[in-house]
Amino acid sequence: DIQMTQSPSSVSASVGDRVTITCRASQGIGSWLAWYQQKPGKAPNLLISAASSLQSAVPSRFSGSGSGTDFTLTISSLQPEDFATYYCQQANSFPYTFGQGTKLEIK
């Protein structure tokens, strides 16, 4: 199975800050990487597919990059509604696996 490792596991930041979350795959996955946002008690919401393709209705302050084994999710200027947990997910091969999550908290 492909292991997905996110760092950091948690991060504290302020409104307006730039935040970067990284995701590393245990083997190459091309660009088969997605990012999701999950708020407490809610289902995950797809933000980015194919490593860097922003979903419609997702604000442009979110961006994704990377290929192979190393990927990043960047939020350019944090807004209050961005405080949540973020997950990466690989779809290169079964079983599809997620990172352990990065909790973004208000400083």
Place this chain on the structure above:
Amino acid sequence: EVQLVESGGGLVQPGGSLRLSCAASGFTFRSSWMSWVRQAPGKGLQWVANINQDGSEKYYVDSVKGRFTISRDNAKNSLYLQMSSLRAEDTAVYYCASFTAMVFDYWGQGTLVTVSS
């Protein structure tokens, strides 16, 4: 508007069975791959199973193979997960999701399954 509504969760004893359902609307269900993804309390996300458009292809995570069966009824726009030989470690919120271009693009609100005596 895409809607996925899960039902069927609840409390079940270890070794018991449960059938989850997911009612889909707002998109062409019969043309879509579908998935189940679960989340244990306070934990991360785990993909459970996928099914293709006509139900001829099914894939499972190893931990549920032989115990869980994913199925669908395109006439009813419904997805199912039959779970048997349930274990404590199967306790989770189970989400139904559509699977498009290798991502889980739409999700239901989830249904909680608790396996406990």
